[in-house]
Amino acid sequence: MTITCRFFARYAELMGHDELELFLPPSATVRDAIDALRQRSGGASALPETMLVAVNREHTRETHVLDDGDELAFLPPLAGG
Amino acid sequence: MALVGPEPIDIGSLIDEVSSLERGGTVVFIGSVRRGPEDGPVAAIEYSAYEEMAEQEFGRILTVARDRWPAAGLAARHRLGTLPTGTPSIAVAASAPHRADAFEAARWVIEEAKRHLPIWKREQFDDGTRSWREA
Numbered sequence: 446m447t448i449t450c451r452f453f454a455r456y457a458e459l460m461g462h463d464e465l466e467l468f469l470p471p472s473a474t475v476r477d478a479i480d481a482l483r484q485r486s487g488g489a490s491a492l493p494e495t496m497l498v499a500v501n502r503e504h505t506r507e508t509h510v511l512d513d514g515d516e517l518a519f520l521p522p523l524a525g526g
Numbered sequence: 527m528a529l530v531g532p533e534p535i536d537i538g539s540l541i542d543e544v545s546s547l548e549r550g551g552t553v554v555f556i557g558s559v560r561r562g563p564e565d566g567p568v569a570a571i572e573y574s575a576y577e578e579m580a581e582q583e584f585g586r587i588l589t590v591a592r593d594r595w596p597a598a599g600l601a602a603r604h605r606l607g608t609l610p611t612g613t614p615s616i617a618v619a620a621s622a623p624h625r626a627d628a629f630e631a632a633r634w635v636i637e638e639a640k641r642h643l644p645i646w647k648r649e650q651f652d653d654g655t656r657s658w659r660e661a
Contacts, residue, residue, distance in 0.1 A: 455646070499579060525644075
């Protein structure tokens with residue numbers, strides 16, 4: 446299955462881009478996606494071990510099981526206001 | 527009207543949105559770009575967001591607030607882009623029949639917004655350097 450990863454703020458800087466597509470086996474979790482990212486991209490090794498994540502614009506956890514077409518966002522510590 | 531975006535925040539229109547004859551108390555909170563002694567020589571802050579999610583989250587916060595304070599009128603905006611010091615970045619207007627609910631609702635909305643909106647800021651200093659502020 447294919448998911449779209451999005452990166453924001455400092456994480457986009459570390460990755461060198463703000464979006465990429467990731468191909469994962471069925472039933473992969475957010476954690477699996479992070480592991481796949483680290484294997485694929487040099488920039489991903491600079492990302493923190495634990496990150497806030499959202500799937501399809503909803504805050505979620507690393508145990509969340511992904512579906513084909515999901516949008517997985519990696520969110521630096523929130524700092525609005 | 528978008529809750530999150532690059533347009534300047536029109537405080538007058540926020541007050542208009544929440545005003546009604548039944549609501550005798552109105553509170554407006556305005557958060558502006560700060561240059562305090564502990565902040566260093568901040569010239570501006572660049573605000574960026576996961577815009578679609580920030581819009582959704584801000585809408586959800588206002589919906590929950592309207593359930594908690596059903597007699598209140600509530601409106602809010604968060605501005606994005608590069609904002610010089612002194613420029614409003616966020617505003618919340620709350621009106622209610624009595625002042626206690628207006629203060630309480632406005633406080634709740636701003637605290638929830640700071641806690642949940644996927645928005646980030648990068649400070650720009652007088653010497654041109656930039657730094658992410660993560661707190």
